[in-house]
Amino acid sequence: MAQKINDLRDRMIVGLDVPTIWDAYRIVATLGDEASFYKIGYRLAFAGGLDLARQLISEGKKVFLDLKLHDIGNTVTEGVESVTKLGVTFLTVHAYPQTMRGAVEGRGESALRLLAVTALTSYDDGDLKDAGYGLAVRDLVRMRAQQARIAGVDGIVCSAAETEIVRDVIGPDMVIVTPGIRPAGSAAGDQKRTLTPTEAIRAGADHLVIARPIIRAADPRAAAAAIMDEIAGAA
Numbered sequence: 001m002a003q004k005i006n007d008l009r010d011r012m013i014v015g016l017d018v019p020t021i022w023d024a025y026r027i028v029a030t031l032g033d034e035a036s037f038y039k040i041g042y043r044l045a046f047a048g049g050l051d052l053a054r055q056l057i058s059e060g061k062k063v064f065l066d067l068k069l070h071d072i073g074n075t076v077t078e079g080v081e082s083v084t085k086l087g088v089t090f091l092t093v094h095a096y097p098q099t100m101r102g103a104v105e106g107r108g109e110s111a112l113r114l115l116a117v118t119a120l121t122s123y124d125d126g127d128l129k130d131a132g133y134g135l136a137v138r139d140l141v142r143m144r145a146q147q148a149r150i151a152g153v154d155g156i157v158c159s160a161a162e163t164e165i166v167r168d169v170i171g172p173d174m175v176i177v178t179p180g181i182r183p184a185g186s187a188a189g190d191q192k193r194t195l196t197p198t199e200a201i202r203a204g205a206d207h208l209v210i211a212r213p214i215i216r217a218a219d220p221r222a223a224a225a226a227i228m229d230e231i232a233g234a235a
Ligand SMILES: O=c1ccn([C@@H]2O[C@H](COP(=O)(O)O)[C@@H](O)[C@H]2O)c(=O)[nH]1
Pocket: 015, 017, 041, 066, 117, 119, 120, 121, 122, 157, 158, 179, 180, 181, 189, 191, 209, 210, 211, 212, 213
């Protein structure tokens, strides 16, 4: 495993993909001790989510800021420098070499850990072709994982289906974070490269990102508990 994860609960990252911070607070209160790690994407970041991140951190939770930065290197460097002051654990950037190099410069020696998004889990080979790529998903993920290692980022975002090829490329020290997780029987929605929590942990994922199967469940706490049971059973 990439790093020692002291609290098994940290392996489940709950995506707070909700419109307001009040909705987010409700989910956090409902999940209580069942969840320790939350992801804030740009829906919430543009609606007070950065203050929410500070608040969650002050309450002992961990925060993954999923902004998927991508810009000219200097702008990425300066943006990441600002993020280092928030105290979040993870920040995503797209896995383009120039972007990753800029992000690494902005991270400096701070505690922020940068995750490089290789190929979005809603993409399959056909989507990549539509976007102008001549590579299959697995080949693009492998190439970007290699570039991420060279750039010096701290981890990779990919589908759990690619953990084996990614681990092979990045070695033991970088972290692998996998969205596109679907408990058996839950709707895939727009996700195309999905695995169950059990499959993902067995494949070697360090952290699983899960939003809709928890936040849209009739009983989010029970859904989170069931996923944690799967993680504990497979770890
Ligand atoms: O490749 C990626 C990168 C990020 N995500 C984000 O993870 C969650 C997944 O949500 P679900 O509701 O569990 O599908 C969402 O916030 C995405 O923006 C991803 O899915 N794939």
